[in-house]
Amino acid sequence: MASKEAYITGVGQSEVGVRLPRHPLLLTLDAAKEAVAEAGLTFDQIDGVFSFPGKVNGYLAFSPVGTDEVIEALGIKSKWQMGAMEQPAQLAAIAMAAWAVKSGICRHVLCFRTVYEAGGMADPAHYMPARSDTVSGASQWTSPFWATSAACWTAQYAARHVHQYGMTREQLGQIAINGSKNAMLNPRARAITKEELTLDKYMDARLISTPLCLYDCDRFSDASTVIIVSAGDALDEIKCEPIRIAAMSGSVDRYSWDQVEWPAAYDAGRDLWQHTDYTVDAVDTAQFYDGFAFLPITWLEGLGFCEKGEGGRFIEGGTRIARDGQLPLNTAGGQLGAGRLHGFGFAHEAVTQLRGNGGERQIPGDPKVAVATSGGGPLAAALLLAKD
Amino acid sequence: MNPPRPRPKLDQENTAFWTGGSEGALRIVKCGDCGQFTHPPRVLCRHCQSENISAEAVAGTGVIDTMTINHQPWAKGLEVPYVIARVALDGVPGVYLTTNIVNSPVEEVSFGDRVKVVFEEQEGIFYPLFEKVG
Numbered sequence: 001m002a003s004k005e006a007y008i009t010g011v012g013q014s015e016v017g018v019r020l021p022r023h024p025l026l027l028t029l030d031a032a033k034e035a036v037a038e039a040g041l042t043f044d045q046i047d048g049v050f051s052f053p054g055k056v057n058g059y060l061a062f063s064p065v066g067t068d069e070v071i072e073a074l075g076i077k078s079k080w081q082m083g084a085m086e087q088p089a090q091l092a093a094i095a096m097a098a099w100a101v102k103s104g105i106c107r108h109v110l111c112f113r114t115v116y117e118a119g120g121m122a123d124p125a126h127y128m129p130a131r132s133d134t135v136s137g138a139s140q141w142t143s144p145f146w147a148t149s150a151a152c153w154t155a156q157y158a159a160r161h162v163h164q165y166g167m168t169r170e171q172l173g174q175i176a177i178n179g180s181k182n183a184m185l186n187p188r189a190r191a192i193t194k195e196e197l198t199l200d201k202y203m204d205a206r207l208i209s210t211p212l213c214l215y216d217c218d219r220f221s222d223a224s225t226v227i228i229v230s231a232g233d234a235l236d237e238i239k240c241e242p243i244r245i246a247a248m249s250g251s252v253d254r255y256s257w258d259q260v261e262w263p264a265a266y267d268a269g270r271d272l273w274q275h276t277d278y279t280v281d282a283v284d285t286a287q288f289y290d291g292f293a294f295l296p297i298t299w300l301e302g303l304g305f306c307e308k309g310e311g312g313r314f315i316e317g318g319t320r321i322a323r324d325g326q327l328p329l330n331t332a333g334g335q336l337g338a339g340r341l342h343g344f345g346f347a348h349e350a351v352t353q354l355r356g357n358g359g360e361r362q363i364p365g366d367p368k369v370a371v372a373t374s375g376g377g378p379l380a381a382a383l384l385l386a387k388d
Numbered sequence: 389m390n391p392p393r394p395r396p397k398l399d400q401e402n403t404a405f406w407t408g409g410s411e412g413a414l415r416i417v418k419c420g421d422c423g424q425f426t427h428p429p430r431v432l433c434r435h436c437q438s439e440n441i442s443a444e445a446v447a448g449t450g451v452i453d454t455m456t457i458n459h460q461p462w463a464k465g466l467e468v469p470y471v472i473a474r475v476a477l478d479g480v481p482g483v484y485l486t487t488n489i490v491n492s493p494v495e496e497v498s499f500g501d502r503v504k505v506v507f508e509e510q511e512g513i514f515y516p517l518f519e520k521v522g
Contacts, residue, residue, distance in 0.1 A: 134397045136396065140402065145488045147472045155456035208459060210459075
């Protein structure tokens with residue numbers, strides 16, 4: 001019996017740290033326990049496990065835990081599982097889980113993303129990729145020119161925005177500054193943000209790849225985030241306020257960082273509104289992927305919060321995106337302020353805010369609609385979440 | 389002294405691109421049927437899926453479409469800052485190359501600059517770098 005709707009029920013998160021001694025599978029367990037407890041479920045009610053990107057054996061720091069071992073270690077009797085890199089960005093794993101429950105093939109799907117990118121550096125032989133002087137696949141078009149990091153690739157888009165529309169560093173800096181202010185009120189961000197970032201400090205920061213400076217790049221962290229997706233006809237089994245996945249969109253633009261003019265966020269942003277009666281004006285809070293500070297600008301413009309080219313002016317001064325502003329942004333601190341949770345943190349925080357569980361960082365009013373996004377460059381996926 | 393550049397692993401699709409510089413040629417895959425270009429190189433035309441393709445020498449000139457000044461040494465001993473640019477190639481609509489702009493101080497490189505290819509060889513790989521024209 002197919003259920004037409006998919007809901008996020010439980011959300012959970014482990015401790016977020018830098019070089020945590022706790023094994024990544026145990027971090028995943030911590031997040032999973034919290035999520036099922038919140039949903040009022042037990043592991044034996046879970047019948048699907050989905051993840052992005054699945055265990056990456058050649059680079060365990062990036063993704064140390066796969067769906068196989070979560071199923072086995074948590075005693076889950078799973079019908080459908082999926083752990084894959086080839087998806088339109090991180091939140092696509094949650095979107096795929098939504099399709100699974102909508103079609104009736106699963107009732108409660110546990111979705112997770114575990115990262116061990118800080119801890120992994122302490123044990124490179126086990127967690128880091130083997131050193132190689134050769135490159136193949138997509139990286140052969142960038143690495144030979146020492147465009148080694150996604151920071152360099154994102155900088156190319158950001159620099160175009162500066163050139164074409166006049167975005168200033170003072171404007172761009174508001175993403176990291178806003179993130180740090182919110183992170184100061186997030187108990188799980190203590191290891192990542194220890195003091196508020198000021199504009200002066202931002203402007204003095206070491207440049208990485210113009211216009212991006214050190215504070216525009218997220219920080220490796222160790223953590224796990226779990227999101228439970230439940231079928232509309234299984235809500236009688238849960239004990240929390242369900243949050244509906246009102247719309248979702250994904251886009252892959254040629255899988256290329258350098259053959260396209262702008263990141264895929266513009267396509268996925270536009271497309272999201274084709275799947276819902278809600279409009280951009282209904283959104284009470286935005287949780288935008290900020291692996292690099294420029295990416296939220298692309299989501300602001302792509303989703304239509306402002307015109308293309310106006311993103312810098314939209315966030316100028318930071319008041320509009322503050323917790324008490326017109327569009328509270330990255331209220332847990334984002335990845336810049338609260339660590340590189342790699343996409344799933346945005347869905348976690350959207351649900352936290354919609355349920356009024358934000359504690360000191362809770363936004364005012366009674367937020368009903370949130371948008372969470374993930375991806376960068378050629379990859380993009382967005383979720384519209386509603387308490388309705 | 390900069391470390392050696394990462395070396396592309398040569399295969400059926402990319403060899404013409406990475407070795408064309410031995411004959412001074414920047415080679416981009418062109419379709420013999422529809423006449424359009426495919427980059428990254430493939431064994432088929434990405435526009436019409438024809439298999440009648442070949443890597444053709446192009447002008448090797450272009451314009452800086454976007455650029456960043458990179459300050460972070462991503463490898464030990466890498467000299468910074470340097471320019472990473474995306475070059476739009478003349479006569480090759482829709483194809484861009486990520487590359488370095490060399491032989492100019494970084495502060496003298498900007499959007500819209502005209503550039504031409506200069507190959508840097510390293511053990512049989514000819515890296516297409518670009519320098520400002522005039």
